[in-house]
Amino acid sequence: MRKKKNVLIFGSTGSIGKNTIEVLSNLKDYKISGIAFSSNISEGLKQINKFNIKNVCVFDEVKRSEIKGFLKSVKLFPPRVEGLCEMIDKVEADILMLAISGSVGLIPLFNAIGKIKRICIANKEPVVMAGDIIKVEALNKGSEIIPVDSEPSAVFQILNGFDVSNVKKIYLTASGGPFYNYYGDFSLIKPSQAIKHPRWKMGEKISVDSATLMNKGLELIEIKNMFSVDVSMIDIVIHPQSIIHSAVEFCDGSLMAQMSYPDMKIPIQYSLTWPNRMESVGKKLNIFEISKLEFYRPDFDRFKSLKLAFMCAKKGGVYPTILNASNEVAVEMFLNGMIKFNEIIEVVDKVLSMYCENKNKKVTIEDIIEIDSWAREKTSQIASLIIKERR
Numbered sequence: 001m002r003k004k005k006n007v008l009i010f011g012s013t014g015s016i017g018k019n020t021i022e023v024l025s026n027l028k029d030y031k032i033s034g035i036a037f038s039s040n041i042s043e044g045l046k047q048i049n050k051f052n053i054k055n056v057c058v059f060d061e062v063k064r065s066e067i068k069g070f071l072k073s074v075k076l077f078p079p080r081v082e083g084l085c086e087m088i089d090k091v092e093a094d095i096l097m098l099a100i101s102g103s104v105g106l107i108p109l110f111n112a113i114g115k116i117k118r119i120c121i122a123n124k125e126p127v128v129m130a131g132d133i134i135k136v137e138a139l140n141k142g143s144e145i146i147p148v149d150s151e152p153s154a155v156f157q158i159l160n161g162f163d164v165s166n167v168k169k170i171y172l173t174a175s176g177g178p179f180y181n182y183y184g185d186f187s188l189i190k191p192s193q194a195i196k197h198p199r200w201k202m203g204e205k206i207s208v209d210s211a212t213l214m215n216k217g218l219e220l221i222e223i224k225n226m227f228s229v230d231v232s233m234i235d236i237v238i239h240p241q242s243i244i245h246s247a248v249e250f251c252d253g254s255l256m257a258q259m260s261y262p263d264m265k266i267p268i269q270y271s272l273t274w275p276n277r278m279e280s281v282g283k284k285l286n287i288f289e290i291s292k293l294e295f296y297r298p299d300f301d302r303f304k305s306l307k308l309a310f311m312c313a314k315k316g317g318v319y320p321t322i323l324n325a326s327n328e329v330a331v332e333m334f335l336n337g338m339i340k341f342n343e344i345i346e347v348v349d350k351v352l353s354m355y356c357e358n359k360n361k362k363v364t365i366e367d368i369i370e371i372d373s374w375a376r377e378k379t380s381q382i383a384s385l386i387i388k389e390r391r
Contacts, residue, residue, distance in 0.1 A: 006079060006092050006273070008116070010057075010108065011082060011099035012047055013040035014068075015202050016122040016264060020097050021047060023269045024202040026281045030272065034091045036077075036084055036100070039063040045070055054143070055091045057083035058132035059100075084108040088115055095272060098123045099148070100289035101205055102328050103372055110365060114141030122148035123162040124222045125328075129321040130368050131225020146271040147226060149170065151219055151320045153267035154245035154258035155227060158274070162250070164227060169249040171210060173227075173239040175199045176191060177210040180238060187339035197243045199262050212344055217309025218327075221320045223312050231313040236306060238296040243285065261285040305345050308352060317363055319352065326351040330383060338376065339383050347386065351378045 007024060012035035013016045024030050026240065034055030037044045041063055048056060057077040058064035064079045077083035081104065088096070089110050095118045098105050105123035112119055113134070121127060127134060127145075138145050147153050151172055159167070178196055195207040202210070209215035216236055224231050245267075247257035260266050265282035289389070300307050305327075312319040326348040333339045339347065356374075363369070 002029060004029055004031040005096060006031055006032045007092040007095045008032075008036075008055075008087060008093040009097045009099065010036040010050065011038075011097075012103070013037040013103065013124070014099055015041040015100070016099035017097070018043075019264050020099065021342045022281060022345060023265050023272065026277075027269075027272070027278065030095075033093050034087055036087060037056065038100075041067050041070075048074060055087060057087050058178070059083070061088070081375075085111045088112045094118065095120060097265075098126075101203055103129060103324060106365075106368070109134065110137065111215055113143045116143060118144045118146060120268075122268075124149060124152070124326050127217050127225055128221045128324050129351075130365060130371065131222065131320075133363070133365060133368075135225065135228070145226070146274055147222070148261075148264075148267055148271045149219065149222075149234075150242075150245045150262070150264065150267050152223055152226060152246075153270060155223055155248060156332045157201045157229060157270065157283050158248045164229060165228065166251050167233065167248055169250070169252050170223060170227075170229065170234045171237050171247040172216065172223060172234055172244050173237050173242070173244055174216040175210070175242045176214065176240055176296075177213060177236045178216075180213075180240075180303075181285060183326070186342035187340045191337065192333070194341060196239075200264070203283050204335055205328070205331055208344070209327070211341075213303040213306045214299075214305040214309070214327050214345070214348075217305050218324065220306075220309050221313045221323075228237075231310060236298050238298055240294055241290075241292075243293060245288060259285060304349065308345065308349060312352070315357070318355060318367060319355070319357075321368050321371050322352055322355055322375040323348065325372045326343050326379040329376050329379040333380075333383050339355055343386055344385070347379055347383050350382050351375055354378055381385050 009017050036057035038062040045075050055075045061079040077086050080352040093116050096112050096116045097120045099122040103125045106126040109126045147156050160367050194211040197207050244257045244259050249255045261283040263282040269280050312323045330344040330347045334344050
């Protein structure tokens, strides 16, 4: 009898986590060995009971206390990053689905390298922050890093088996989010509007990033780091239908695109089963139903997040870390009604301009953690000044 592959899911109650569980329900040779989630107790309990999950980490300390009484023969790990790292060390796992939101995934990811054979990354921020370090570490310690987001997954699928030296251009597609054709006052946009993505059902933070197009800027850096290509080789393309998830042009003039219905279950399953493909529960694309495919150049003046992302990608070092950390704080402040939609990128821009680069210093994980903290503190300070001036 073939041994089942054990899967750890970090972020099991979020959109990617729930889709991963649906995918795994259809794959007979896979088993969920543990889950981690932040605060959605009702969804977490459903998953624990339905799939008889024995290892659980509740990231939120208060919620962990609340759930404790409901769990009998379940190993409940400590909260926060400590618990995630302990799960990696103690729970048998062949695959880790890293689907938690934000830079909090950096330390668990780094800890998993060398201990878990395959790490499926939906949590792009750690690769943005420390992609070069992560890639070298994974290569040295024998872990596979497989992208999950639809666009990086598309590039991964196209490049699989090809030499990157033969690549001329990578076309990174973007839906454009809810405001690409909005020409009103960005300062009047409310959080409830910004989280309504026209194509994907996602968490609040990533939905706001899609609205500012920062999500595509972060993916630009992710692809640069993950595939070791120069940023000048990447073009961002607005593609409202979200059918082509990215395309690669080769030196001979061939252009290869990955197409599918916009359903995250497809790239999720591929990350789990690679290099094999299996029948999927994801919705199938009927090519005869496609009426048209549109492609536009992005508006860098209206969506300045893209300018900042390209700048940080070119500079490298800790600049992507600053971009990501500052954006995380600014988005949270916007969602909490503290700053306006247009002020998200304004704040991030000001934080980036404050950093004085040390060009001769080799960046370490410790440097990244330190600069992440610095950028968060500066973002809060600058945002507070903007709020004060407005009053």
